[in-house]
Amino acid sequence: DAGVIQSPRHEVTEMGQEVTLRCKPISGHNSLFWYRQTMMRGLELLIYFNNNVPIDDSGMPEDRFSAKMPNASFSTLKIQPSEPRDSAVYFCASSLFVMGTSGYNEQFFGPGTRLTVL
Amino acid sequence: AQKITQTQPGMFVQEKEAVTLDCTYDTSDQSYGLFWYKQPSSGEMIFLIYQGSYDEQNATEGRYSLNFQKARKSANLVISASQLGDSAMYFCAMRERGYSTLTFGKGTMLLVSP
Numbered sequence: 001d002a003g004v005i006q007s008p009r010h011e012v013t014e015m016g017q018e019v020t021l022r023c024k025p026i027s028g029h030n031s032l033f034w035y036r037q038t039m040m041r042g043l044e045l046l047i048y049f050n051n052n053v054p055i056d057d058s059g060m061p062e063d064r065f066s067a068k069m070p071n072a073s074f075s076t077l078k079i080q081p082s083e084p085r086d087s088a089v090y091f092c093a094s095s096l097f098v099m100g101t102s103g104y105n106e107q108f109f110g111p112g113t114r115l116t117v118l
Numbered sequence: 119a120q121k122i123t124q125t126q127p128g129m130f131v132q133e134k135e136a137v138t139l140d141c142t143y144d145t146s147d148q149s150y151g152l153f154w155y156k157q158p159s160s161g162e163m164i165f166l167i168y169q170g171s172y173d174e175q176n177a178t179e180g181r182y183s184l185n186f187q188k189a190r191k192s193a194n195l196v197i198s199a200s201q202l203g204d205s206a207m208y209f210c211a212m213r214e215r216g217y218s219t220l221t222f223g224k225g226t227m228l229l230v231s232p
Contacts, residue, residue: 031218043222097218107220109163
């Protein structure tokens with residue numbers, strides 16, 4: 001069974017360019033998460049979706065960041081325009097969430113996209 | 119206040135020895151779950167072990183065990199018989215009832231020497 005798939009694995013772009021990161025969650029999972037990881041700030045939750053609906057985007061740094069989940073099998077994280085401080089590893093994760101529980105529903109992480117903005 | 123605290127930025131251990139990575143958490147919920155993830159230098163996040171707040175037994179998965187002390191709100195990861203391949207960053211995380219999100223700690227870098 002395929003895990004979470006992210007593309008591209010590496011992205012190098014110049015300041016001001018638009019960047020689109022893609023994620024395909026595990027089939028059957030109903031929650032999808034976008035994280036950003038940097039040395040300074042660690043692992044930060046940017047946004048998450050339940051059943052394709054954005055639930056909490058309070059972690060999105062600013063209006064330059066946007067995320068969509070048009071269907072259960074695809075999500076994008078877009079940065080426009082990109083800036084050097086956006087350089088980080090961006091992870092997508094998915095899980096099966098059952099409302100009202102705190103039980104064993106680990107998040108499965110994708111391999112990450114390493115973004116470098118010059 | 120931080121919900122997950124990992125006080126050890128780095129830990130060193132010799133091969134074949136056991137090591138404990140500390141994690142304390144803060145929640146007012148009675149129902150919650152605690153997770154440990156491993157991130158090797160290749161970057162992927164690998165789930166290791168889970169402990170539910172109502173689980174009476176400490177969780178174990180192979181060489182990994184979780185020393186769960188509910189009253190102290192600690193969920194320390196114990197790795198027995200360390201291997202060179204255990205060198206990685208380790209993250210503790212918590213999920214609270216009703217939320218699908220995990221809150222992660224800052225992580226502990228473990229280095230295993232021969």
